[in-house]
Amino acid sequence: MDFEQADALNQAIRLLSLRHRARAAALLAPLGLHPGQEALLLELARTGPTIQAQLSEALGCEPPSVTLMTRKLEASGHIRRKPAPSDKRASIVELTDSGKALADQVKQLWCALAEETVTGLPAETVAALPGILRTLTSNVDTRGPRPAHDRRHALVAESQRTEGR
Structure with missing residues (x-):
């Protein structure tokens, strides 16, 4: 890929x-939520009560970020935390009735945002987007294994360093 194509792609993804x-933040603000909190609410709505560390993994967030989000959502009455019976150091997080109602509102908002985002695209493209975006995310995920292309370059670089000794 040449620079012009790479630049166009990277700029489009960034923008x-x-x-x-920004659009999600504007839609979430009237609900009293900040970006990221909706993902936590939706994850709890999907999974039910969950250990906080598992939430961190599911959301792809660092544990301190999830701790901060859970504290804020707990203070506003949307979730509750309790010690896990098997490990008193761990917290189980669950939605309150208020949190369930808020999660339902977020689901509606999320549908509206998705529809707004893909307006004008053919149905086939919209259907393919989640898989394409998951692949792109996986390709740049710093938490998981590196793509084969990067591993190959790392092996070549290591081989050259070793031979140069």
Whole structure:
């Protein structure tokens, strides 16, 4: 890929990310939520009561970020935390009735945001987008294994360093 194509692709992804987050923030604000909190509510709505560390993994967030979000959502009455019976150091997080109602509102908002985001695209493209975006995310995920292309370059670089000794 040449620089012009790489630049166009990287700029498009960056702008989409920034604008999507800003639009989500604008839609979440009237509900009293900040970006990231909706993902936590939706994850709890999907899974039911969950250990806080598992929430961190599911959301792809660092544990301190999830701790901060859970504290704020707990203070506003949308979730409750309790010690896990098997490990008193761990907390189980669950939605309150207020949190369940808020999660339902977030689901509606999320549908509206998704529809707004893909307006004008053919149905086939919309259907393919989640898989494409998951692949792109996996390709740049710093938490998981590196793509084969990067591993190959790392092996070549290591081989050259070793031979140069």
